[in-house]
Amino acid sequence: MLINTVILFIRDTLPVFLLFSFLLAQQDGSVRHLLGGTVAGFLFAVGLYFNLSVVSEWFEGGGLELIKTLVLMVMLLGLGEFIRRQYQGEADASQRLSALLMVGITFINVIHFIIYLLAYWTAPDAGTSLILGNVIGLGISLSVGVLLYVAVAAIRIQLIKLAVLTVFFAGQIAGIAMLLEQINLLPNQNRLWDTSGWVADDSEYGHFLNVLIGYEATPTGAYMLIYLAAVLFPVMYCYLHLLLVGKRQLTGELK
């Protein structure tokens, strides 16, 4: 149970630690906002846990998948606005958005660990293993998060910082394809290629690359399509925003 707790802790919470690091390393990153978002996301996840048996029965058993999809789409919109504000020198106004992104990523990832933790807390002899497993998992996730923060903070060009954040996010957003395929809301998908001979999904590198950039050894067409759309979305969002604001300025609506 100890090793399983460590593995599950890392798998379910590493995206939270990585996004925390990515956002903290951006211009005007605020620990207070990021921590606030994380705690709020955790509380939402606990709230969902106590209603999960009902929620998961919605939409012919696809309730949880649809909720996660919805959260991811809201997060993508939030990312577009966050990047626009960062890029256009309004970084101080992007702190609440960074909190929103933390709420989303914590909510959709931590719910799985809460299921494990609360289901086995009462098991005989589980207490010590669970506590020790959480401490070890926390130490590993924190270490990876700190290393990533140092690496991203060292990047001097802001555009590259925003690009690595976008790629990380695209990996999370592309998970929508799997969620919808799993509940049969996407048409039949064939696998585009198989790179499991190089890096298998269930290997340590596979796990890490999956969280970091959304690596999949056998992606489907829908997965790659959503991945690419998520990468391009912030660019399109900024472009459209510029067009609309520019037009309003020309017509005198904005001064």
Place this chain on the structure above:
Amino acid sequence: MRLIKRAAVLVLLTIAPLRALAALPEVVIEIRDHLFIPQTVRIPEGRKVRLVFINHDSSPEEIDSFDLNREKVIFGNSKGTIFVGPLPSGSYKFFGELHPNSAVGYVIVTDEEATDAD
């Protein structure tokens, strides 16, 4: 009359996917004492299949598969469905993430006519 025709087409378009869903091959896998029963199921090659997991244990189980790219929580004394495929021939491992040592199963995709899918 045109309105009725359009309404009929709309209803047919709505029902057609549901009929297709109902026609999908189905395989039932039970979870008892943190074990998958049967441990190995055979499904047809190149077809979408509905895998129904029935958890008879009181504790939840999280079905996970790197090979199938699937992950789903099945609560205690409840059931859940995962759609897989179409897949090429081969062996695809899945496991219970909360009991990875005992809850291990395989989906064998085969081009043979006799499979476990109804």
